[in-house]
Amino acid sequence: MKRRIPETLFDGHGFGMAYEVERVLYEMQTEHQHLVLFEHKFFGKMLMLDGATQVTSKDEFIYHEMMTHVPILAHGNAKEVLIVGGGDCGIAEEALKHKSLKRVTQVEIDASVVEFSKEHFPEFTKPVLGNKRFDLVIDDGMSYVAKTDRRFDVIIVDSTDPQGPGKVLFSQKFYAACRHCMTKGAVMVTQNGVPILQPAELTSSIAKFRKLFADGACYIAAIPTYVGGHMAMGWATDNAKLRQASVKTIADRYKKAGRFATRYWTPEVHVAAFALPRFIADEVAKAAKR
DSSP states (O other), X not given: OOOEEEEOTTGGGTOOEEEEOSEEEEEEEOSSOEEXXXXXXXXXXXXXXXXXXXXXXXXXXXHHHHHHHHHHHHHSSOOEEEEEEOTXXXXXXXXXXXXXXSEEEEEESOHHHHHHHHHHOHHHHHHHHTOTTEEEEESOHHHHHHHOOOOEEEEEEEOOSSSGGGGGGGSHHHHHXXXXXXXXXXXXXXXXXXXXXXXXXXXXXXXXXXXXXXXXXXXXXXOTTSOSXXXXXXXXXXXXXGGGOXXXXXXXXXXXXXXXXXXXXXXXXHHHTTSOOHHHHHHHHHHHTO
């Protein structure tokens, strides 16, 4: 009988899922978390950390493209990008497609995640680790943003859910430290879960954004293995105009960036992602009043 690995993120809701394993490729208890990488007959390679799905070969492009191209092209003139987390290098691989970026800095707490990605996700790591514009820092994300004297145009927080070592990346202290190392008009995006199942994860972050930034909101994408429908990406900036750019403006910036191939993101999807279903918009509005 084949092993099944459970997704435990929604145990509190009284339901769960389990993925049938074709073959375990890598499994270990790191200093910070339990990590397992396995093959699934439909989703391909799947990485889970502490019982939560992080990335799959089948649909990783949706998450990585939307977390990356939306803030960079919304900004319009980004030169320095900071990725907090993202040890598989999927975000960095997308970011480095932008010719105008001077440097992409990735701060990952767990060196073992990067090491296993070299072997098991070479499609992400090979284009990244050999790129002169890429700077890998093994450090705690909270510690790094609190102490760095560098400034960034875009910060992408590619975190796990608010549990274990990822919990601090949802704190007011962390967001304040990020604001301190952002340039004027910079934007920060965050992974904020599935609103219908994890509304508190989104509203808590937006309430904190609104205390620190002129504009705190979110945009959405549909990612099959992040079960529950829409996934929310948190959005924080002092320039409210960034999420109001037209399709033409985004298309022009995309052309200048090199018009690289995408599978989910388009200028039209970019603009539409900020149009929220009412139940999500209502949550955002409630968070803004806290």
